Each structure stands twice: as C-alpha cells, then as structure tokens.
Amino acid sequence: MTYWKVRPYVLTAGRTRTRQPLLVHTLVSVPHYDAVFASALLPEARTLYEHARRAARSVAELSAVCGMSLGVTRVVVDDLAATDRLLIHTDHHNVDFRLLERLRDGLRKLA
Amino acid sequence: MRIMASAYQMGSHLEAVEADEQDPDRLERLYRIDHANTRIRRHAENLQVLLGRRVEDANPQTVPLVDVVRAASSAVEHYPRIRMGHVLDLAVVEFAADDVIRVLTELLDNATRFSPPTAPVIVSAFITEDGGVLLRIEDAGVGLHPDHVAQLNALLGGRPLSPAATLDPAAHLGLAVVAHLAGSHRLRVTLTNRPSGGTTATVLVPGALLCEIPTPAGPDPATPSPVWPPPPRPVPGQAGVPIPPPPAWPPPPIAGGTDPWSTPMATPPDSTHAPTVRLATLGGQAAEPQPSGGLPRRVPTSVRDDPAAAPPPPADPGAGSPPEAWPDETAAFAAGVSDARTTSDEGPQR
Numbered sequence: 456m457t458y459w460k461v462r463p464y465v466l467t468a469g470r471t472r473t474r475q476p477l478l479v480h481t482l483v484s485v486p487h488y489d490a491v492f493a494s495a496l497l498p499e500a501r502t503l504y505e506h507a508r509r510a511a512r513s514v515a516e517l518s519a520v521c522g523m524s525l526g527v528t529r530v531v532v533d534d535l536a537a538t539d540r541l542l543i544h545t546d547h548h549n550v551d552f553r554l555l556e557r558l559r560d561g562l563r564k565l566a
Numbered sequence: 567m568r569i570m571a572s573a574y575q576m577g578s579h580l581e582a583v584e585a586d587e588q589d590p591d592r593l594e595r596l597y598r599i600d601h602a603n604t605r606i607r608r609h610a611e612n613l614q615v616l617l618g619r620r621v622e623d624a625n626p627q628t629v630p631l632v633d634v635v636r637a638a639s640s641a642v643e644h645y646p647r648i649r650m651g652h653v654l655d656l657a658v659v660e661f662a663a664d665d666v667i668r669v670l671t672e673l674l675d676n677a678t679r680f681s682p683p684t685a686p687v688i689v690s691a692f693i694t695e696d697g698g699v700l701l702r703i704e705d706a707g708v709g710l711h712p713d714h715v716a717q718l719n720a721l722l723g724g725r726p727l728s729p730a731a732t733l734d735p736a737a738h739l740g741l742a743v744v745a746h747l748a749g750s751h752r753l754r755v756t757l758t759n760r761p762s763g764g765t766t767a768t769v770l771v772p773g774a775l776l777c778e779i780p781t782p783a784g785p786d787p788a789t790p791s792p793v794w795p796p797p798p799r800p801v802p803g804q805a806g807v808p809i810p811p812p813p814a815w816p817p818p819p820i821a822g823g824t825d826p827w828s829t830p831m832a833t834p835p836d837s838t839h840a841p842t843v844r845l846a847t848l849g850g851q852a853a854e855p856q857p858s859g860g861l862p863r864r865v866p867t868s869v870r871d872d873p874a875a876a877p878p879p880p881a882d883p884g885a886g887s888p889p890e891a892w893p894d895e896t897a898a899f900a901a902g903v904s905d906a907r908t909t910s911d912e913g914p915q916r
Contacts, residue, residue: 458629460637462604463584464597468646471590524585526593
C-alpha cells in the first residue's frame with residue numbers, strides 16, 4: 456500500500472484522462488510478460504502488470520486487487536498500454552446495445 | 567496545529583471522494599483541491615518546524631524511497647514536472663521518514679520554482695560507499711548567484727549567516743526548514759551550480775536512517791504487535807521441551823486465587839516477550855523464569871520435571887507470603903500440578 460502522503464494525483468502526474476476509453480469492464484492483458492521491464496516499473500504499475508499477466512482482467516478488477524482508485528488505475532493502464540506492454544481489448548462487438556437499452560428501461564421502470 | 571489537523575482530516579475525506587469519482591473532469595478538480603490542501607498541510611508543518619517543535623505524525627511508518635520522493639512531490643506546486651530517475655529499493659526508517667520528505671519537498675519546490683516551466687526536474691537516489699543514500703535533485707534553472715551558493719550551504723550546514731551575508735533569510739524560509747531538519751537528523755544538504763547550467767541539490771541520508779523496504783506483510787505487524795505474540799505461544803508447548811521454571815511460579819498466584827491459571831498476577835507486565843521459542847529450547851535450565859500468559863500451554867511440559875521442580879516452591883514462597891498461607895499454597899499448587907497433568911494427558915503436547 457502506498458504511503459498516505461503520496462497523493463493520488465502524483466501517481467498520474469495530475470492526469471485523469473486516457474488516450475482511449477477505458478470502461479470499468481474493459482479487459483486488459485499482458486501479451487508478453489517481461490520480468491526486466493516489470494522490475495523497472497513504479498510499484499503501482501508493477502503490481503498491476505503482475506496481476507494482468509496471469510489472465511485478462513477488467514479495469515475494475517485491477518483497481519480492486521491493486522488497491523488503487525479507478526481514476527489512478529485507468530491512467531496507469533493507459534500508460535502501460537501506450538508502451539505496448541499491455542493489451543487493451545477494445546472490441547465491444549458482442550455488446551448488444553438494444554439489449555442493454557431494454558435492460559436500462561426495465562430498470563428505470565422498477566426504480 | 568489546528569490547521570494541520572484540519573488539513574489531515576480534509577486529506578482523508580478527499581481521498582475517499584477521489585476514489586469514488588469516475589468523471590475525469592471532476593476528478594481533476596478534486597485533484598487540484600487535494601493538491602492545495604496538501605500544500606496547506608506542508609506549510610502548517612513547516613511552521614511547526616520553524617517554531618522548533620517536532621511535527622507529530624499520527625501513524626509513523628517506514629517509507630520506501632520511491633514513496634519518499636512521491637510524497638515530497640505531492641506538496642510541491644509544480645509537481646508534474648518532477649521526474650523520477652533511478653531510485654534504489656531502500657526505505658527510510660519511520661522516525662525520520664516524514665522529515666526527509668519535508669526536506670525533499672522544500673528542495674524540489676525550489677528546483678521547480680526556479681527553473682523553466684517546461685524543463686523537468688529530475689530526482690534520483692543512489693547508495694554511497696558508506697551505506698548512506700544520496701538523494702539528488704537536478705534542475706535546469708538559471709542557477710544560483712555564486713556568492714549565494716556558499717552562504718546557502720553555510721545555512722544548510724547549520725552555521726549562522728555571517729554579518730556580511732547578502733541573503734535575506736526571510737526569502738529562504740524553505741531552506742531554513744531544511745537546515746533545521748537536516749541538523750536534527752544529521753542529513754548533509756548541499757547546493758551546487760552545474761557548469762552546464764542549472765543547480766543540483768544533494769541530500770546525504772546517513773545509513774542509520776535507512777532500512778530494507780518492508781515486505782507487504784511487514785507494515786501490518788507493526789501496528790498489531792501486541793496481538794502477535796500469542797501465535798508463537800503454542801510452539802513452546804509443541805516443542806515438548808521441559809521447562810523447570812514455571813512450577814516455581816504458580817505459588818504466588820495461588821495465594822490469591824484457587825485457579826492459578828486465571829489469576830492475573832500470573833502475567834506480570836514484563837512478561838509479554840518472555841515466552842519465546844528460544845527460551846523453551848535453550849533455557850531449559852534457565853534460573854530466571856519468565857511467567858506469562860502462555861502458562862496453560864507451558865505447564866504440561868514442565869510436569870516431566872515435577873520431582874525436581876516441586877521442591878523449590880517450599881523455599882520460594884516462604885519469603886513472599888505469610889506462613890499461615892503456606893499449607894493452602896502447597897495444596898493449591900498440588901491441585902494445579904494435577905490439573906496440568908490431566909491437560910497434558912489430553913495433551914496439546916503431541
């Protein structure tokens with residue numbers, strides 16, 4: 456766990472936006488694990504990299520296992536992806552938007 | 567003090583909100599508030615230092631150098647320009663970590679403030695041959711006035727400014743904080759101009775203030791340490807090593823109660839670290855028994871030495887208790903021993 460005086464904005468150099476949309480359920484994975492690369496990473500990125508290495512993980516999952524806020528996780532994932540060390544699975548073709556909309560409408564009725 | 571406490575509070579509230587915020591814009595604004603609050607905290611802490619008070623840290627802990635650097639950056643206005651160079655995997659011990667962070671904060675603040683707004687400030691940490699760590703902050707600023715370098719280094723070295731000094735002490739409050747903290751922890755802080763332009767600030771942290779980075783499990787035992795002794799206690803029992811001392815000790819508690827094992831007197835305050843494995847394995851003949859809360863476990867093993875250990879009690883308690891209590895004590899002691907024997911038969915022993 457990071458020391459409490461290390462504020463979250465320092466971990467991301469103040470950035471909150473990512474180059475590509477990273478949703479909570481976006482899956483990321485490590486294509487080729489590189490131990491040397493891992494050892495050179497900052498602690499947060501290293502834990503994240505190690506966790507994503509075993510299997511494809513969602514952003515939300517990584518945030519939880521690494522003990523980082525979602526905002527920080529997103530930027531760390533994005534930075535790793537920018538170096539091609541992390542693969543972001545962006546295909547949302549299997550998402551049926553009509554189904555989701557109907558689901559949403561149904562939930563609204565319930566609420 | 568109150569400003570500091572409020573800033574600490576606000577910091578923890580902000581952290582909770584930041585963790586929940588999913589909107590990048592709002593998160594960015596929260597970061598700005600957090601950043602401002604962190605700087606308020608820093609200035610409040612610095613005032614304490616300048617007043618000669620020690621800044622109390624509610625939860626001191628060993629901090630890895632990487633985190634020392636980042637914690638220091640957190641309170642610097644232009645923190646995004648700070649780049650981390652090579653920082654080795656060591657940590658600063660808990661009683662000094664916060665002060666090293668404060669020192670580094672002020673030096674980083676100077677470096678970022680007096681260098682071009684686009685130029686990075688690089689901070690790195692190297693080990694020195696005498697086991698200390700050299701923190702190095704390099705900026706690409708205009709550098710210091712040659713006259714001032716010597717004066718500032720004198721200030722940082724804890725020497726009073728000479729009357730001829732052209733420095734305005736009020737303009738260097740940050741360095742005054744650094745000098746103060748450096749003095750109390752024997753840090754060596756120096757500023758040098760680089761011929762190529764820019765200034766390098768170095769902090770030499772003595773080896774005594776350094777340690778290995780605690781493993782993830784490490785920081786936890788630090789807080790619940792009172793909880794930790796119990797787990798090892800079963801071990802002496804399992805070891806099955808005869809420990810003669812305990813039988814000598816039940817008598818005093820017996821005088822006060824019928825159940826020797828539940829008597830609070832059986833656990834003097836100094837006994838918390840007594841029941842170690844080492845005592846059980848090495849201290850078989852130890853003359854100074856350390857009674858403890860672990861008695862129920864340890865006594866079964868002592869029963870083996872019963873014939874040898876039983877005699878001492880008559881001599882012992884006589885000194886500490888009135889003679890009329892004596893028969894009761896022996897009876898209770900015998901009861902205790904038989905109790906112990908039964909428990910040992912059911913046996914945690916094997």
